[in-house]
Amino acid sequence: MGRRGHRRRRARPDQPPRRHRVQAAAAAQRRSRQALDDLPRKGRHRRGRTRRGRHRPRRAGHPRPDRRRPLPLRRPRPLARARRGERAAPHRGGRGLKPTAPLREAHAHIAPYGRSMSMLDLSRCSSIGELLDALERHASSLEGDAWALGHGLRVEGLSERRWPTQQEMLGASGGRECVLWLFDHHALVATGAPLRAAGIDKHAADPEGGLVDRDPSGEPTGVVYEKAAKLVWSIVPEPGPEQIRLDIVTALEKFASMGFAEVHDLLSQPDAIDALLDLHETGELDRIGVEVRLFAPIDDVRTILGRFGDRIDRAATAGRLRLAGTKLFADGTLNGRTALMLADYADPIPEHPRGMAVASTRRIYESIRTSEAIGLPLATHAIGDGAVRAVLDAIEELRPQTPGFRIEHAELIDAADIPRFARLGVVCSVQPCHLLTDIEVLRRLLPNRLHRVLPLADLLGAGLQPGRTLLFGSDAPIVRPDPQDSIDAATLRRRPGMPESEAIAPAQAIDEATAWACFARG
Template structure:
């Protein structure tokens, strides 16, 4: 039986949906092979569950138990298929994902030559685009041993500006037209927290790292509202397809907030969004006038966090390290702000009641942020705001216990480890790698890890993340024994970090993260039993249906 789509809360949409409102009734899902964690973290199996016309769960258990609590309900037969709670990505970039889906995507290219061919093909297919924009290149995957250059881009597209974001979003590759449009010459100074890559003569090569990217970003034509809506539509559809019912959007501004609220008001927001305001500047001042938005439109949207940056990324050597890079002894990477500057930004957000989530990848970046938390948690009285460090990727071993003692949530992305394994140890060496991607070390001390993907840096598919967390292997099963397998998670722990603990990291554990009475009926139907299959096949799991608050938002055709 296939159900029609039901509005997120039937009573709110009677006029808007007319006949669809007649479908509003208590619904029982029967004959499911269901798994959920409860709020204690125990794995619970169930065969049936019921939710009311507002999308709230009434009962979960055996068929008889649920039927007794939902007399007169309509029934949907799952025919033994596996049901899980809706999965949560605790760190992604929704509009960035939509941009990748609507622009040039270079993430699958395995060589510079193939990337240049793709760029040339894209240029010919889009002759009316004033700028050619894209993302996803990775010189490490190309085995290039260096960054690409503007001259190489000029060889395929010389008449229009080209601007391509690196896979991690922390570097950009421009052709000469784009450099000229931004006014970048050999005399242009590196901005604070950024670097213009240069040749032996001091001339810009075409790659801009971290804050230097803004020199080009500010001259790229602004997106129209129609384009922004298309980008959001594309992203929401993709997120539903991979089984995500909630995402934490790591860095939004006034325009994105306005669009989210509009989509929520009109029942078009098919994935829950926990928003983080990007920075503490003008957008924060405007968006924070009334304080944190804890819930909007039945928990479909929230805006109660702030996203800040301490440093750059490991792949572009922008992550700030305490000691120099092992493969580039002349560089420590980049801290984006002085200690005093980031302290001021974090404190400003804390005092306004916001959760503060700071991007920190290198051990120096993580230490800088931990130092501020240690200094300011008491004076701001903000310990209950569940502050986070986003990525916590390379952490000095002596700093890991500080996450637990300070109550800081490590928000980590399992696929970063399996994507970075081809270069991470080269960057930091055999000693510092012991504190890198150290999930087991964090779990052992009692930290609750909020898992995500950092899409579009990585695929938003949460089963890729669960697979990486459990096996420490890439999609090709490499390395066979797992990369530093002593840091792997159990399957239950991996499911927890994409459900309960991700919900906890957004102050939403009482509404999301498990299938229990009183919570929202956010669930997915998948094509295999996650707990009765080889771990190495987890990444092949397919999503058949995705439901948010009792509304089916995706069904595989």
């Protein structure tokens, strides 16, 4: 593995021209679909489930359980049941200031957050050894030939600062196949079978929009980025409808227990929308007491309206569930060094010194037009200041009339773009809590741009209003959705307990009451 295991070999001199790579990628995708279709049921493993009290490691020659048996459903964890009357009750009020208004989580992924609670949580691992120990414990609790699925891996947080190897993972899991997500869900590491099923091997070119880490012989190491990661994850069977409902209930009860009365779901997939509509129609959303705002993928929104339009209209009338917008990705992530910046990273991906535009300018324009034509605002993922500017440029040019167009994340914003938010009526939806974990990576990757990180004071000074046009969220399951984390980050600009000298852009700190107001429902 290269330094920190981040070497990419996309620009291999022996690689075919891009045109051929596109064709090869399409062929690889066809192969992967075919491979999936060809897989016997045993290859299309059931989703790993922990069944408490049953420790049944798989042994060679041990008869496998009947795979046609339906999936054991995971029960939601017991959670404090927040009743509507308790909604306004403050939770942890930080250093004394307690919010009285109901809270809004403006950026979360509800079903994936619920699902993540049943996966191996790697967020607290600080070394490869700890990670492998956790993997071994988790793998031994799985049934049959279920794959070990993990999330929250933070390569930068491991003392070795590298990914686990396939051999290490297979050793720890007792030969069980593994798929472990990087915490930002834009990269993962997988063992051989998931990669092969996704059509990723020595001979296939990287899928379009994705990167495959390879050893010097061209063999994939198991680490894949962006579209290649999504391709591998697509091989993992989706949970069934009943499990999705349980995942959503688990997630929403958790949000309710933290004081949230409204949660925005920033990439609502059709299966999750179907499940949420069911939960609304059966009164479950009323019982939990959380309102949900859906943001449908821009490419799927017309299909979603065609399939669920009537039910969505009925739900919106009742007020508990509403289609509130569409979603587009304009760039990658900070930790993946794929967030699109105006200046070079200090330690860039060689082929992408300023990160990657995941959406072309033309695609941003088309998405704005599509969303405007439907009458919904577009929420665009733009983490780097380059992506933020590209989206603002497009909005300025097209001037959509639908209110509520949003930029999600905006972790860096150039000074010149600050006044454009209020002037163009663009909502800025940020997750200050990410600062708590990104401090080191920000210092390392963007040492000359730290003063532009989460410029909250500038945005408010330029006219954005807390809770109305400046919104706070967490991006759960990327990080936990405890609102206190964002309050700490917005007010301290560092992790609590860190010396003040470690603060990132301390001039951008805002006071605690204003920070809570960014969580308040407008």
